[in-house]
Amino acid sequence: MANTPYPESYYAASANAVPPRPALQDDVETDVCVIGAGYTGLSSALFLLENGFKVTVLEAARVGFGASGRNGGQIVNSYSRDIDVIERTVGPKQAQLLGQMAFEGGRIIRERVARYDIQCDLKDGGVFAAMTSKQMGHLESQKRLWERFGHTQLELMDQRRIREVVACDQYVGGMLDMSGGHIHPLNLALGEAAAVESLGGTIYEQSPAVRIERGVNPVVHTPQGKVRAKFIIVAGNAYLGNLVPELAAKSMPCGTQVITTEPLGEELAKTLLPQDYCVEDCNYLLDYYRLSGDKRLIFGGGVVYGARDPANIEAIIRPKMLKAFPQLKDVKIDYAWTGNFLLTLSRLPQVGRLGDNIYYSQGCSGHGVTYTHLAGKVLAEALRGQAERFDAFADLPHYPFPGGQLLRTPFAALGAWYYGLRDRFEY
Secondary structure, three states, rough: OOOOOOOHHHHHOOOOOOOOOOOOEEEEEEEEEEEEOOOHHHHHHHHHHHHOOOOOOOOOOOOOHHHHOOOOOOEEOOOOOOOOHHHHHOOOHHHHHHHOOHHHHHHHHHHHHHHHHOOOOOOOEEEEEOOHHHHHHHHHHHHHHHHHHHOEEEEOOOOOHHHOOOOOOOEEEEEEEEEEEEEHHHHHHHHHHHHHHHHOOOOEEEOOOOOOEOOOOEEEEEOOEEEEEEEEOOHHHOOOOOOHHHHHOOOOOOEEEEEEEEOOHHHHHHHHHOOEEEEEEOOOEEEEEEEEEOOOEEEEEEEEEEOOOOOHHHHHHHHHHHHOOOOHOOOOEEEEEEEEEEEEEOOOOEEEOOOOOEEEEEOOOOOHHHHHHHHHHHHHHHHHOOOOOHHHHHHOOOOOOOOOHHHHHHHHHHHHHHHHHHHHHOO
């Protein structure tokens, strides 16, 4: 049987020691079968277990193998499209409910870390860095918008102030969100998986779902076993493949790239990010970076539509890093990797139900660390019969990419090229 290891990333190399979990080799029965042991699946499993459900999780590779264990590690609030866009799309009533949830994911992460003593280098503070006066104006509007929904841990920063927290001369200002922050993402997933098991949940690794037999008591088939359940939660996101064709039609896997330097040492690291906040710029095709627990710079950016793996990741990302921090020109890159996220045309998550008993959440569109933790709670609420918040997401309109699966990649790349020009020429 195939054994899929973690990619060669900094996160995998520095992960907390956890023994591999067995593959499913039998027929089992459960209340809820969760497909995917990333943040969405693990969050769902935890909330369900805490409410008395029997839960079995199937993972095609290892816990946190996909985006949950490869991302930039930044706790960023709201959604990939902000609440004002949602309000214009669906009206004030639905937007009000979604807005109230927009800052919940970060709170869930911190609660999980505290309750289950998860060692994942959690640090508070995230910076949105403006490269133009237009972007700064957007941040001023965003602060007012978020404060409308009760989110008040925000500080606008002028050029002098942002230089105190980021040693980079590209920025004209920014916004600090102290409820943002950063974590070692794979260690967060591993800690959540251990919490699932501490509550009696079962996780099978190297157990891809190859077929779902739908019906009153649906059955998920793996290469060597099957799980009969009352409910199924589909949480595969960009790594789901074509298991559920209805979900593949309205989404597209995309790749993003990350590099990690050699350890910089306490002194140099402190000159770059004196308060150890994470940073993302305000471009459409944005760059993001932060320090690791052992004082490396983790720097990511770029999008590859269709999720192809670039031949030379360092060649793509290192110039971006040096534009921000030219003082690192002689620093060695120890790790470079890529990972996939799932993009929707609206850049809003897709949540719903197939039939009476198959639930799903997918399509975080690059904004998933906080949203996935919220999604787990919302899905668990729906299975318990409390569907108001689930319905607020499920009622968001979604459309297939123009040209279908054949042409969705070139169309999306063309759109990104256009927005890249807007970033460059400030229009």
